[in-house]
Amino acid sequence: MSGAxxxxxxxxxSIFLGFExxxxxxxxxxTPLMSGANAISGITVVGAVALAGTGSxxxxxxxxxxxxxxxxxxxxxxxxxxxxxLGFFKKKED
Amino acid sequence: MTTELMTQLGYVVAAGLFIFGLKMLGSPATARxxxxxxxxGMLVAIVSALLDQGIVDFTYIAAGMVVGGAIxxxxxxAVAMTSMPEMVALFNGLGGAASLLVGWxxxxxxxxxxxxxxxxLSILIGGVTLTGSLIAWGKLSETIGSGAITFSGQQIxxxxxxxxxxxxxxxxxxNPTDPNWLYMVIGLSLLFGVMAVIPIGGADMPxxxxxxxxxxxxAACAAGFAINNNALIVAGxxxxxxxxxxxxxxxxxxxxxxxxxxxSGFASVSTxxxxxxxxxxxxxxxxxxxxxxxxxxxAIIPGYGMAVAQAQHVVKELTELLExxxxxxxxxxxxxxxxxxxHMNVLLAEADxxxxxxxxxxxxxxxxETVDVAIVIGxxxxxxxxxxxxxxxxxxxxxVINVADARTVFVLKRSMASGFAGIENPLFYKDNTRMLFGDxxxxxxxxxxxxx
Numbered sequence: 106m107s108g109a110x111x112x113x114x115x116x117x118x119s120i121f122l123g124f125e126x127x128x129x130x131x132x133x134x135x136t137p138l139m140s141g142a143n144a145i146s147g148i149t150v151v152g153a154v155a156l157a158g159t160g161s162x163x164x165x166x167x168x169x170x171x172x173x174x175x176x177x178x179x180x181x182x183x184x185x186x187x188x189x190x191l192g193f194f195k196k197k198e199d
Numbered sequence: 200m201t202t203e204l205m206t207q208l209g210y211v212v213a214a215g216l217f218i219f220g221l222k223m224l225g226s227p228a229t230a231r232x233x234x235x236x237x238x239x240g241m242l243v244a245i246v247s248a249l250l251d252q253g254i255v256d257f258t259y260i261a262a263g264m265v266v267g268g269a270i271x272x273x274x275x276x277a278v279a280m281t282s283m284p285e286m287v288a289l290f291n292g293l294g295g296a297a298s299l300l301v302g303w304x305x306x307x308x309x310x311x312x313x314x315x316x317x318x319x320l321s322i323l324i325g326g327v328t329l330t331g332s333l334i335a336w337g338k339l340s341e342t343i344g345s346g347a348i349t350f351s352g353q354q355i356x357x358x359x360x361x362x363x364x365x366x367x368x369x370x371x372x373x374n375p376t377d378p379n380w381l382y383m384v385i386g387l388s389l390l391f392g393v394m395a396v397i398p399i400g401g402a403d404m405p406x407x408x409x410x411x412x413x414x415x416x417x418a419a420c421a422a423g424f425a426i427n428n429n430a431l432i433v434a435g436x437x438x439x440x441x442x443x444x445x446x447x448x449x450x451x452x453x454x455x456x457x458x459x460x461x462x463s464g465f466a467s468v469s470t471x472x473x474x475x476x477x478x479x480x481x482x483x484x485x486x487x488x489x490x491x492x493x494x495x496x497x498a499i500i501p502g503y504g505m506a507v508a509q510a511q512h513v514v515k516e517l518t519e520l521l522e523x524x525x526x527x528x529x530x531x532x533x534x535x536x537x538x539x540x541x542h543m544n545v546l547l548a549e550a551d552x553x554x555x556x557x558x559x560x561x562x563x564x565x566x567x568e569t570v571d572v573a574i575v576i577g578x579x580x581x582x583x584x585x586x587x588x589x590x591x592x593x594x595x596x597x598x599v600i601n602v603a604d605a606r607t608v609f610v611l612k613r614s615m616a617s618g619f620a621g622i623e624n625p626l627f628y629k630d631n632t633r634m635l636f637g638d639x640x641x642x643x644x645x646x647x648x649x650x651x
Contacts, residue, residue, distance in 0.1 A: 123440025177267025
């Protein structure tokens with residue numbers, strides 16, 4: 106099974122899963138959730154590498170290189186800043 | 200095993216790790232590890248993608264990753280926690296831009312109609328996310344004015360832009376070899392992002408960045424369809440769902456519908472004359488100290504003003520002194536306090552306030568009657584009783600923290616100027632309210648000195 110209907114099937118399941126998961130994130134973690142989501146949306150890098158690595162030095166390749174660069178900012182910056190923030194959250198010591 | 204199969208299995212593992220990582224974000228105790236797991240998932244996904252046999256030259260990939268990674272790393276280390284909303288806004292925009300470029304780059308002469316439609320979608324959503332986020336960033340950082348920008352004929356201009364996008368997109372799908380239609384869609388999408396965000400005021404930016412967060416995920420999703428990659432679809436829809444949920448929470452906390460937030464800038468704002476009875480009763484730091492010294496239960500309600508005054512660290516000091524004095528201290532955090540969802544929590548966590556002391560509005564409100572002193576620091580609209588009592592008030596119906604139920608309320612405020620939303624606050628005139636005028640950091644610092 107491949108093609109559009111298969112991708113739509115994946116889309117539907119992951120949207121429902123996303124709603125279930127994110128609804129359980131407490132309000133206190135909503136900022137790290139958003140920056141973590143920034144990092145995950147850097148997943149575009151996965152698609153961009155194949156476009157940037159064709160070696161053909163045409164416009165499509167340069168667009169791919171641009172996408173790799175921008176998405177890498179998101180991935181590295183997003184995960185690092187989320188980790189930095191979550192490091193602040195401490196439980197009360199009694 | 201073929202490399203194609205390995206790549207696909209790698210994506211399955213990565214998707215599993217993303218999901219597990221998000222699940223662990225369900226509690227502050229496991230959240231940091233969850234973020235690590237999600238990052239490992241990303242690493243697995245990237246390595247799997249690099250196995251692609253179509254990749255013959257790694258030079259530019261490596262260059263892009265090194266440059267992008269370095270910028271990201273520097274930004275992540277340098278950013279102040281007060282500026283997180285701006286950073287998230289910028290990152291939303293970058294995500295949108297990356298998806299736009301991927302969609303554009305995926306265009307080939309022999310693409311099927313379904314692929315063409317998804318290419319247009321990734322360009323459209325990506326473009327709107329990019330420029331919309333840049334405007335949101337400009338408003339949050341006050342690089343441009345934070346007010347709503349409206350002009351006559353705005354609706355007509357917007358309708359024309361939308362029509363242009365739809366028409367251009369249709370023509371592009373019919374004539375994919377003519378790049379002019381594509382350029383038209385790209386240009387108009389970028390323009391539409393600007394047009395969509397300029398009429399929204401600075402106070403509504405938390406909603407806007409949540410929504411753009413969602414769009415950045417949806418753009419990745421559309422790009423995933425364009426290049427037939429299910430890792431992008433799964434990760435993109437997780438982000439899309441997250442942004443939509445946060446948008447809903449923000450809207451609910453302001454008692455407004457999403458369409459009201461997005462389009463209210465178009466309508467003229469009616470100015471309300473609220474008649475407030477009673478008088479302002481100021482209190483000195485000395486007198487405030489005596490009241491606090493006798494208190495056994497204190498609730499602190501912070502707003503963005505606390506962050507502006509950089510008072511969170513001295514607030515933490517006061518909390519410790521009060522606790523040493525045998526007093527219970529909790530923080531009541533309104534969902535829209537601060538400039539983005541959860542912003543106050545991060546600022547207080549940075550100042551070493553333990554997260555179990557940070558209560559949500561629904562937790563603190565039932566306890567308010569047992570509170571001796573509620574201290575409002577730099578918050579205004581989120582504690583405004585007009586939301587419950589004055590039907591003509593623009594914020595009537597918005598859920599607020601009911602500080603007036605506490606025995607005594609201290610409001611720390613610079614002057615009597617009204618809040619961000621410009622709405623009169625009857626709380627200041629209540630019998631049990633005392634105003635502690637001055638800079639929040641200095642006032643709290645004064646209280647700390649009295650205690651020690």
